[in-house]
Amino acid sequence: MGDTDFAPATENYAERVRESFSKQGMMSHMGAEVTEVRPGYCEVVLPHRPEILQQHGFFHGGALASIVDTAGGYAAFSLFDADDGILTVEFKINCLAPARGEKLLARGEVVKLGRTLTVTKGEVIAVEDGNETVCGLMQQTLMRITGRDSVKG
Amino acid sequence: MGDTDFAPATENYAERVRESFSKQGMMSHMGAEVTEVRPGYCEVVLPHRPEILQQHGFFHGGALASIVDTAGGYAAFSLFDADDGILTVEFKINCLAPARGEKLLARGEVVKLGRTLTVTKGEVIAVEDGNETVCGLMQQTLMRITGRDSVKG
C-alpha cells in the first residue's frame, strides 16, 4: 500500500495531520501514534498493551477499527484544503486473523478523492516477532466539511 | 431494539457475558460497562470522558465501533453453548450524526443465529441532556469457535 500518486493541497499537510491527530484523546489514550504521512496515505502504530485487548488476549476488534478508521481519515485529510474538516460517513472492516504480536500497524490510502465524498481502503498489520500478518481489511467513506466551524480539523 | 425472541442455551448466559466482558482490557480502559443482557441482546454504555473523543470533541468513531462491535458480539455470545468462543468476522458501521452528549449506548441484537455464523444488527445512541439520538448503525457477522482452547470465551 501507499503507492498513491496524489498532490497535497497544502504544503504543511503532514503537520496538519499530526496536529489534528494529537487532539484525539482516543488515540493517545490507546497509545497510538502517527508513523508516516504522505499525500493520500497515513500509517498509525499501536503497540501492545493490556488496555487494548479483548477477552482472549488478542488486540480488541475495536482497537483495529479505531486505528484504521483514523489512518483512512488522515489519508484523506492530507489532501484537503487548510479550512476543510472531515467526518467518517461509514466504514467496514473484515478481521482476517487473530490480531496478536508486539504492535499493530494501520495503513490508510485514498482510492478516490472527491469534492464531497472520499473513499479509502485500509489494512491492519499485526507484527509478531518481526513478522507481518494482515489481520484487518477496511473500506471507508469520508465527508469533507467546509465552512462549519464546529467540525473544523 | 431488543424485542428478540431467542432461547438462551445456558442458564447463566448473562453471567457468562459479564465475566467475558470483564476480561476485555479495552472496554474497562475506555470506561464502558454492560448495562443489559437478554437472550440475543446486549447493551453497553460509554460515559463521556476526554480520553475517548476525536479532534472536534465528539466521541471518536473508533469508540462507537468498539462498543457496538462488543454489544453485537455479546448479543450472539448470550445464545452460545458454555464451551463456545466467539470471533468477529466483520462489521460495518454508518455514522449518522455527530456523537456528543453525556454518554453513548450501544445496542446489539441477533438477527440470525447460525451453527457457524451469526449475524447481528446494532445501533449507537448518543444521550445529550437526556435526549436520545441514533448516531451509529451497524451490521455484523460473528463466528462461533468450538473446541479451540486458545480462543474460548
Next chain:
Amino acid sequence: MGDTDFAPATENYAERVRESFSKQGMMSHMGAEVTEVRPGYCEVVLPHRPEILQQHGFFHGGALASIVDTAGGYAAFSLFDADDGILTVEFKINCLAPARGEKLLARGEVVKLGRTLTVTKGEVIAVEDGNETVCGLMQQTLMRITGRDSVKG
C-alpha cells in the same frame, strides 16, 4: 419494517418513484416491480424465474443486491424534492439464508434523511409456499444530487 414516520416533500412522491423505476432497464429485465411506496419506504417484488438464479438454483446474490439497493434508493427518493436526483454511495448486504421460493420481496426504509447523505436499511424476504424467511440484510448510503441535469431522477 415500514413503520417510518416521514413527511414526503412532494404530493406525487409515489408517482415519481414509479416513473423513475420504470426507466430502470435492469429492473424490468429482471422482472422486478414496485409493490408499495410510502414516505421513506419502498417494497420491490421479484418473482422466481430461471434468468435470475445462480448455479445452485437459488436466487443470485446479485439479484438480491439489485432489488434491495433499488428499494432503499426509492425509499430515500420518496422524501426528496421534485428536482433532486439520487445516487448510491455504497451498500453492504449480508446473506442470511439461501434465497429460494416463488418470489423475493425487498424492503427499504430510511433511517436518517440528510441534506446530502441519506442512510437506509433494508431486508430481502424469500417467500416459499407462502412462508417468509429473511434472506438478506442491507445497510446503504445514498447521495442527493441537486442541479445536475445529467443525473436527475
Next chain:
Amino acid sequence: MGDTDFAPATENYAERVRESFSKQGMMSHMGAEVTEVRPGYCEVVLPHRPEILQQHGFFHGGALASIVDTAGGYAAFSLFDADDGILTVEFKINCLAPARGEKLLARGEVVKLGRTLTVTKGEVIAVEDGNETVCGLMQQTLMRITGRDSVKG
C-alpha cells in the same frame, strides 16, 4: 489487481469456474462472461446494453454488484477442492463514479483463503472509449460448503 500468488487445489480449476458460471442464469441473462481465471483471481466482463441500466442511463448499481460478487466468488472458488461449494456470506460495495461506457470489467481477488471463510476484494472498471475508470470497490466474505449436496458447485 491479480498479482496473487495462490496454488490451485485442482488442475482443472479454470474449467470448474467456467462450468459453474455457465449455470448462473443471472449472468447469461445480463450478458456477462468470464474473461480470465487464475488461481485466486477472476475477471468478468459486462458489455453495455439497455437491459442493465438505471434511470439515468448508467449501468445499474445492481449490475455492478452482481458481477463483482460473482468475480470475487469465483476467485475463491478457483482455490477450492473439487467437491467444495461456495456461498456469499456478505459483501460491501462503494460506487466511486457513474458507471458508463461500452463495458464493465469486474475483478475479484482472494485476500485471505480460509478453511471455512475466505475474504476477497474486488473492483469494477468502466471502460469508455477505451479509457478505464474504477467505478466500484468491493470487500466480500465467502463460505466454503463441504459435504452438502444441495449447494455443490
